[in-house]
Amino acid sequence: MNTPADFPTTIFHNPACGTSRKTLALLREHGIEPTVVEYLKTPLDEASLRAVIAEMGTGARALLREKETLAEELGLRDAARSDDELVAAMAKHPILMNRPVVRTPRGTRLCRPQELVLELLPATA
Structure with a gap:
């Protein structure tokens, strides 16, 4: 079973977007520190x-x-x-x-609304 620490996660993020910020916060609340790709800076x-x-x-x-x-x-x-x-x-x-897009071992999806990210988290998160 995966733990948040060994659950590779990437968020394609726009810090100016409230939904993107909330999605990033949800990941962190569940113990996941994702790789953050600010796609406007790194297209x-x-x-x-x-x-x-x-x-x-x-x-x-x-x-x-x-x-x-x-x-x-x-x-x-x-x-x-x-x-x-x-x-x-x-x-x-x-x-x-569109943003935020989150990639995890459980899938990749556009997380609008931000609660959709919960479907991508490991069972232990």
């Missing part, structure tokens, strides 16, 4: 974005922050836009990536 390239999307088991649209004004300006809200187009846009403009 994910297309291959990394594709890997996260594959781990989530969703299409690229699930990772797109459609509320972002830039998404509208770039026409990304159009359902006809392909996953390739969305991934390219998120790689070029990391603000378009």
Whole structure:
């Protein structure tokens, strides 16, 4: 059985986002000190974005922050836009990536609302 100390966890984090901050706090409350990737400072390239999307088991649209004004300006809200187009846009403009995304041995998911992260924690957390 895993303990929080040996449970490798990564959070793709935006410290300006309240939900992201609350998710990070929840991880820490459960004894998990994740690797924090501030994706606006260290953007994910297309291959990394594709890997996260594959781990989530969703299409690229699930990772797109459609509320972002830039998404509208770039026409990304159009359902006809392909996953390739969305991934390219998120790689070029990391603000378009929704957050927080948490990766653990139990899965990878967008944690909105932040309580969704609890489903990714080890049974002992």
